[in-house]
Amino acid sequence: MTSVIDILLGGLFHAAVLFLVAAGLQLVFGVQKIVNLACGSFYALGAYFGISCVNWALALGLPPSLFLPVLIGSGILMATVAPPIEALLRTVYRRDESFQLLLTFSLVLMTQDVLRIVWGPTPQHLGTLSMTYGKVAVGSVTIPTYNLLVILASIAIAALLGFFLQRTRFGRILRATAENRDMSAALGVNVKWVYASVFTLGTMLGTVGGALVVPTSAASLDMAVELVVEAFAVVVIGGLGSMRGALAGAVIVGLMRAAAVTVYPELEMLAIYLIVIAVLIARPAGLFGKAAI
Amino acid sequence: MLSLNDITVDIQNSRILRGISLAVGAGELVCLVGRNGAGKTTTLRTVMGFLTPLSGTITFNSQPLPGMPTYRVAQLGIGYAPEESEVFGDLTVEENIEMPTWTRPRGRPALERVELAYKVFPKLRQYAKRGGTQLSGGERKMVSIARALALDAPLLLLDEPSEGLSPAIIPTISEGIASIRKLGRGILMAESNVHHIPDYADRLYVIERGEIIFSGKPGDVRTRPEVMRVITGTA
Numbered sequence: 290m291t292s293v294i295d296i297l298l299g300g301l302f303h304a305a306v307l308f309l310v311a312a313g314l315q316l317v318f319g320v321q322k323i324v325n326l327a328c329g330s331f332y333a334l335g336a337y338f339g340i341s342c343v344n345w346a347l348a349l350g351l352p353p354s355l356f357l358p359v360l361i362g363s364g365i366l367m368a369t370v371a372p373p374i375e376a377l378l379r380t381v382y383r384r385d386e387s388f389q390l391l392l393t394f395s396l397v398l399m400t401q402d403v404l405r406i407v408w409g410p411t412p413q414h415l416g417t418l419s420m421t422y423g424k425v426a427v428g429s430v431t432i433p434t435y436n437l438l439v440i441l442a443s444i445a446i447a448a449l450l451g452f453f454l455q456r457t458r459f460g461r462i463l464r465a466t467a468e469n470r471d472m473s474a475a476l477g478v479n480v481k482w483v484y485a486s487v488f489t490l491g492t493m494l495g496t497v498g499g500a501l502v503v504p505t506s507a508a509s510l511d512m513a514v515e516l517v518v519e520a521f522a523v524v525v526i527g528g529l530g531s532m533r534g535a536l537a538g539a540v541i542v543g544l545m546r547a548a549a550v551t552v553y554p555e556l557e558m559l560a561i562y563l564i565v566i567a568v569l570i571a572r573p574a575g576l577f578g579k580a581a582i
Numbered sequence: 583m584l585s586l587n588d589i590t591v592d593i594q595n596s597r598i599l600r601g602i603s604l605a606v607g608a609g610e611l612v613c614l615v616g617r618n619g620a621g622k623t624t625t626l627r628t629v630m631g632f633l634t635p636l637s638g639t640i641t642f643n644s645q646p647l648p649g650m651p652t653y654r655v656a657q658l659g660i661g662y663a664p665e666e667s668e669v670f671g672d673l674t675v676e677e678n679i680e681m682p683t684w685t686r687p688r689g690r691p692a693l694e695r696v697e698l699a700y701k702v703f704p705k706l707r708q709y710a711k712r713g714g715t716q717l718s719g720g721e722r723k724m725v726s727i728a729r730a731l732a733l734d735a736p737l738l739l740l741d742e743p744s745e746g747l748s749p750a751i752i753p754t755i756s757e758g759i760a761s762i763r764k765l766g767r768g769i770l771m772a773e774s775n776v777h778h779i780p781d782y783a784d785r786l787y788v789i790e791r792g793e794i795i796f797s798g799k800p801g802d803v804r805t806r807p808e809v810m811r812v813i814t815g816t817a
Binding site for chain 1: 630632651652653655656657662664668670671672673677681682684685686729733
């Protein structure tokens with residue numbers, strides 16, 4: 290029983306972070322039709338920048354208990370890298386997907402070098418800062434309160450995203466633009482501005498996701514590529530372009546990974562990609578597959 | 583209000599429009615008639631900024647349009663209802679019609695503009711909460727025109743408003759267009775079927791292979807058998 294709760298909580302924590310990155314990926318694909326491999330880079334940038342910001346804040350005398358708002362703020366601030374990158378991607382919006390994949394993958398590799406130059410090759414971490422909030426008992430298992438806060442924050446962000454897309458004017462304009470950009474423009478929508486906003490929002494989900502994960506694991510140079518591999522498993526399982534799919538896919542991948550790590554760690558990726566293959570065979574469009582947000 | 587002067591447009595190295603000139607005055611209903619592929623849709627899409635002319639000028643209220651992004655053309659006050667309606671399936675009828683009031687908030691109050699759209703096509707009110715994918719071709723056409731009207735634009739470009747519709751729905755569309763004209767809005771309507779041209783049209787241009795081959799009153803075209811043969815497809 291203890292193992293089951295362990296797997297459940299560990300899996301949900303990982304799913305919470307994965308969801309944020311995958312939601313950004315889905316949002317960008319849903320509206321801009323760009324398969325953005327660089328989402329992993331945003332995650333890594335958020336992680337490294339988050340560590341630096343927390344260290345600066347602590348050095349300036351900020352109480353350690355306030356590290357969470359600093360991490361979220363640093364993630365939001367890091368999303369300012371999005372507009373120039375989106376301007377670069379404009380050159381491939383109407384071109385073949387292979388151009389988009391090549392361009393965004395080259396961004397992943399370039400970011401890896403930027404991380405190496407700025408932060409060095411050694412993994413960075415925040416020590417035991419995540420324990421600042423103590424531990425909480427869930428049944429017979431105790432977990433860091435921080436993990437629970439991240440799960441709750443991710444649920445809140447998922448709810449807010451749903452509300453934003455379905456109930457706000459801008460959300461409706463996004464859905465209309467996702468469906469038909471030319472007709473949206475003919476109704477007065479500045480599509481360039483919408484794309485820049487969506488890309489910034491998608492980037493922000495990735496950078497905040499990266500910032501939230503660093504109190505529990507180190508930031509390393511290969512984290513971008515590792516995350517891209519998992520995020521794509523999420524979108525294939527959930528369905529490319531579907532926000533509900535991102536949620537379902539993240540939970541499945543998160544739980545599967547936690548179960549594999551607990552039972553037989555060597556099977557971690559194999560178990561996830563067995564599900565990916567099963568979904569591709571049984572339901573190629575994914576569980577919630579439809580190319581809309 | 584709208585003036586096209588000697589417009590030439592190429593698409594993928596093929597010349598589609600060859601020196602098109604036409605004008606629509608405030609409150610006028612002007613028809614651009616021609617067979618499929620004659621260049622009607624290309625003309626409207628060029629005005630909307632989807633295509634850039636190789637040469638010639640387009641002005642709307644003395645403001646040059648070529649090079650202007652499509653959203654700016656719409657915000658200047660040109661509403662567009664395309665041939666395929668292009669109603670957003672993921673939005674409700676109500677949201678489709680309200681959308682231009684969000685993107686072009688200046689002018690008449692949003693509520694008044696939406697009410698006007700429903701007044702022109704009263705049938706749409708009962709479908710307000712229905713999704714864009716749950717509509718028939720005629721209903722989609724009504725939403726498309728109502729949505730262009732809700733932009734509060736002084737000029738509407740209607741691309742084949744009767745094309746592909748059942749004969750039962752065509753009178754409803756025609757009545758809607760007549761109501762819009764009575765509101766004092768200018769209309770440039772592309773039409774391939776000469777029988778769908780309203781008698782009260784102010785002017786008619788006949789386009790063939792990217793060139794205007796006739797301009798004048800609708801009644802006058804019937805006295806030109808060589809033009810009638812072209813637009814009825816018997817040439």
